[in-house]
Amino acid sequence: MNIKNIIQCRIGFFAALLAIIIIIYPLGYSLTDYAIANDRAEAQPFLERTAPEITDCVEDTIYMRYHHWELLGKIREEIVRYGKRGDVSLDTCKKCHTSRVKFCNKCHDAISMTPDCFGCHYYP
Amino acid sequence: MEIIFEKLEGKSLAYRMAMLVFAAFAVGGLISTWIVIEKGICVTGMTNRVPWGLQIVMAIYYIGLSAGSLVISGLYGVFGKQEYKPFARIAVWIAMLFLIAGMLSILTDQGRMDRVFVEPFVHFNLQSMFSINPILYSGHIFICVVYLWALFTERKRFTTIIATIAFGWAFCVHSGTGAIFGFGARVLYESPLLPVSFVTAAMASGTALMILLIVGLFKITKRYLDDRLILWLGQFLAVCILVVVYFLFIENAYRAYVVELRPAAMYYLFEGLHSILFWVGLILIGCVIPMFILFRKKTGQTIKWIVFASSLVVFGVICERYVIVLPGLTHPQEILTGMHITQSAIQEGVANYTISLAEIAQALGVFGVIGFLFLWGMKFFKLMPTEAVIYDQIGMIKRNEYQKRREAKSIKSSE
Amino acid sequence: MDRRDFMKMTGGTILAVSSGTYAFQFLVASGRSVSGDNIAAGTVRWGMVIDLNKCIEGCTACLDACRTENNVAFHGDNRWDVHWIRKVKAEQKIGTESKEKSILLLCNHCDKPPCAQVCPVQATYKRNDGIVIVDHHRCIGCRYCMIACPYNARYFNMKDSEHWQNEERPKRSHGVAEACTLCAHRLDTGRQPACVEACNNTGAGVLFVGNLNDSDSEVSQLIADRPTKRLREELGTEPKVHYIGL
Numbered sequence: 189m190n191i192k193n194i195i196q197c198r199i200g201f202f203a204a205l206l207a208i209i210i211i212i213y214p215l216g217y218s219l220t221d222y223a224i225a226n227d228r229a230e231a232q233p234f235l236e237r238t239a240p241e242i243t244d245c246v247e248d249t250i251y252m253r254y255h256h257w258e259l260l261g262k263i264r265e266e267i268v269r270y271g272k273r274g275d276v277s278l279d280t281c282k283k284c285h286t287s288r289v290k291f292c293n294k295c296h297d298a299i300s301m302t303p304d305c306f307g308c309h310y311y312p
Numbered sequence: 313m314e315i316i317f318e319k320l321e322g323k324s325l326a327y328r329m330a331m332l333v334f335a336a337f338a339v340g341g342l343i344s345t346w347i348v349i350e351k352g353i354c355v356t357g358m359t360n361r362v363p364w365g366l367q368i369v370m371a372i373y374y375i376g377l378s379a380g381s382l383v384i385s386g387l388y389g390v391f392g393k394q395e396y397k398p399f400a401r402i403a404v405w406i407a408m409l410f411l412i413a414g415m416l417s418i419l420t421d422q423g424r425m426d427r428v429f430v431e432p433f434v435h436f437n438l439q440s441m442f443s444i445n446p447i448l449y450s451g452h453i454f455i456c457v458v459y460l461w462a463l464f465t466e467r468k469r470f471t472t473i474i475a476t477i478a479f480g481w482a483f484c485v486h487s488g489t490g491a492i493f494g495f496g497a498r499v500l501y502e503s504p505l506l507p508v509s510f511v512t513a514a515m516a517s518g519t520a521l522m523i524l525l526i527v528g529l530f531k532i533t534k535r536y537l538d539d540r541l542i543l544w545l546g547q548f549l550a551v552c553i554l555v556v557v558y559f560l561f562i563e564n565a566y567r568a569y570v571v572e573l574r575p576a577a578m579y580y581l582f583e584g585l586h587s588i589l590f591w592v593g594l595i596l597i598g599c600v601i602p603m604f605i606l607f608r609k610k611t612g613q614t615i616k617w618i619v620f621a622s623s624l625v626v627f628g629v630i631c632e633r634y635v636i637v638l639p640g641l642t643h644p645q646e647i648l649t650g651m652h653i654t655q656s657a658i659q660e661g662v663a664n665y666t667i668s669l670a671e672i673a674q675a676l677g678v679f680g681v682i683g684f685l686f687l688w689g690m691k692f693f694k695l696m697p698t699e700a701v702i703y704d705q706i707g708m709i710k711r712n713e714y715q716k717r718r719e720a721k722s723i724k725s726s727e
Numbered sequence: 728m729d730r731r732d733f734m735k736m737t738g739g740t741i742l743a744v745s746s747g748t749y750a751f752q753f754l755v756a757s758g759r760s761v762s763g764d765n766i767a768a769g770t771v772r773w774g775m776v777i778d779l780n781k782c783i784e785g786c787t788a789c790l791d792a793c794r795t796e797n798n799v800a801f802h803g804d805n806r807w808d809v810h811w812i813r814k815v816k817a818e819q820k821i822g823t824e825s826k827e828k829s830i831l832l833l834c835n836h837c838d839k840p841p842c843a844q845v846c847p848v849q850a851t852y853k854r855n856d857g858i859v860i861v862d863h864h865r866c867i868g869c870r871y872c873m874i875a876c877p878y879n880a881r882y883f884n885m886k887d888s889e890h891w892q893n894e895e896r897p898k899r900s901h902g903v904a905e906a907c908t909l910c911a912h913r914l915d916t917g918r919q920p921a922c923v924e925a926c927n928n929t930g931a932g933v934l935f936v937g938n939l940n941d942s943d944s945e946v947s948q949l950i951a952d953r954p955t956k957r958l959r960e961e962l963g964t965e966p967k968v969h970y971i972g973l
């Protein structure tokens with residue numbers, strides 16, 4: 189059996205493999221980048237305390253780092269759909285993390301992700 | 313006798329050129345869709361007064377074609393007409409592709425295409441026709457795939473079952489599409505008759521398209537096609553058109569008769585560009601001339617005339633879709649009862665809609681994608697019958713004559 | 728492996744992946760659901776009363792206030808402009824004295840909103856306090872609501888708006904539909920909508936917003952005392968914007 193035959197026999201297998209790789213490629217890409225981003229010096233988030241009365245974030249750092257989108261999504265759901273305007277919103281973030289370029293974009297750029305938020309919500 | 317299906321060679325110049333043209337259309341559509349995504353709907357001709365345009369027209373047109381061509385395959389699958397077996401596979405394949413075309417048209421029409429794949433499935437609204445229809449559509453595609461599989465594997469009983477399901481489903485699909493408009497709030501949309509007339513128009517356009525396609529394919533690939541098959545389809549088409557005209561008449565007569573709706577009916581029938589499309593495009597070109605051709609003994613029994621009539625119908629039904637969608641939107645809604653607005657910041661009164669280049673490119677793009685897929689499928693799957701014969705005495709005699717002629721010709725050319 | 732098996736395998740893979748994705752989406756969606764409303768149904772029902780007799784000719788205070796408060800897009804082209812509230816001039820079709828009237832038109836926050844009924848993703852919905860609102864995070868831009876609304880009160884963001892007049896409030900990306908929200912963000916925090924505030928500042932006092940369920944509120948009193956009309960009541964959408972002197 190020559191090499192051509194082998195390739196022909198396995199063509200389905202290769203195609204399936206290729207499909208799977210294509211499907212999971214972006215996921216793996218962002219995951220590895222995510223891990224790298226956590227170590228990079230330039231990806232360290234920037235913090236500026238303009239409101240001295242606030243000493244702590246609404247949740248702890250690790251939670252915020254890995255789940256802040258979930259929290260924001262939940263708050264969004266409560267505000268937009270149920271009118272529950274509590275004391276936490278996207279504006280709360282602005283109080284300490286005053287700059288999007290220096291804070292949000294650090295990680296977002298590193299993992300090449302563009303959230304939809306800032307097209308409509310003002311965040312300097 | 314066994315009917316042998318085969319793949320197309322796909323090496324001829326015509327095939328390659330067609331592929332190239334379709335691919336070019338598809339690329340054009342992709343580019344214009346990208347522009348729409350980047351810049352917003354403002355590059356199309358749609359405005360705040362006329363929020364739906366050519367893409368929706370084409371979407372319902374494609375879905376109609378899909379439902380209609382499934383009817384042709386149903387002739388074999390449901391009603392057991394053996395002589396139509398050669399066309400069954402092509403018909404189902406076309407039905408599937410045109411439904412995909414309809415969904416593509418709707419998809420490229422959305423403002424936020426990125427959300428279309430998630431939100432409608434997660435947040436389902438049972439009250440919305442727009443929410444129910446995607447289920448019908450995707451179910452239709454799925455049924456078509458199963459149907460094709462049944463046809464390919466030659467399962468007799470299963471084919472009948474799935475064909476019956478597909479037949480019924482196609483009716484649901486198209487009634488549902490009609491219900492998007494028929495159950496709407498606009499004066500010119502609101503009509504319980506609309507879903508039904510949608511189905512009839514779909515049958516007419518689907519049959520016409522299948523006639524065009526079958527005759528064209530058999531001619532280009534030089535296969536034998538028994539005339540009587542097409543003649544019967546021609547008569548079927550004529551009856552379909554008759555029903556369409558009947559529904560159109562009832563609908564408009566109702567509107568013109570009821571005092572409340574009379575201004576709207578007058579607007580629909582006699583004002584603006586759409587009334588020209590209605591009278592010339594739909595009534596004259598789409599209905600009267602084809603019916604005249606098909607019902608007349610002399611012309612109704614000639615393939616050439618039937619093909620001509622079918623192409624007229626295919627065009628006429630586009631006009632029909634246009635005059636369903638757009639007049640209803642451009643017709644002003646009466647917001648203030650008994651008053652007329654003299655000054656406003658938006659377009660009041662009759663709104664105008666001009667088809668823009670971007671929309672045409674998108675519509676052609678969808679067509680290109682589907683054409684490309686169709687030709688590719690013809691090469692990849694065994695869709696094309698070697699011949700379409702009616703196995704009775706006359707049919708066999710005719711076929712043998714044809715073969716003799718072919719042989720004589722080939723001998724001649726080889727000399 | 729021949730082509731048949733290849734097809735089977737690819738088909739199987741696609742099926743598995745897509746069904747997995749959907750299952751995942753449903754799981755995520757169920758995990759994220761937020762329950763509980765700010766107000767129990769039936770306690771508050773926001774409504775509006777517009778006293779057209781007092782409306783000043785040529786005044787655009789409420790329109791401007793709405794535009795700046797909510798970053799409503801304005802492009803200077805009547806095909807794409809968005810108007811949450813707009814002022815039209817209209818005259819009676821029949822009648823001896825044909826006096827032109829200025830009429831304010833806005834979303835009526837129908838009690839039975841056809842726009843919410845047809846929304847395929849439940850982006851348009853009626854809150855428990857009766858405000859009909861669009862969730863712009865969810866809207867897919869199908870524009871079915873614009874077709875269903877009998878008042879032409881819905882608008883579509885055909886284009887991105889460049890100006891960001893009020894940085895506190897979001898603007899909208901292109902590709903989503905929108906309409907008046909009755910300034911729900913203000914009502915939730917106990918303030919009056921921007922248009923009402925602006926109108927009161929000019930001293931005209933045309934617009935009133937209040938609780939229709941509370942018979943002591945200003946709007947209920949006005950509706951009880953004065954002859955009011957709603958737009959196209961015969962449709963059965965039960966609009967909550969009442970006009971005096973239409």
Ligand code: SF4
Pocket residue numbers: 833834835836837840841842843859875876877878879880881906964
């Ligand atoms: S006025 Fe139109 S947009 Fe407002 S709630 Fe009624 S139907 Fe919906």
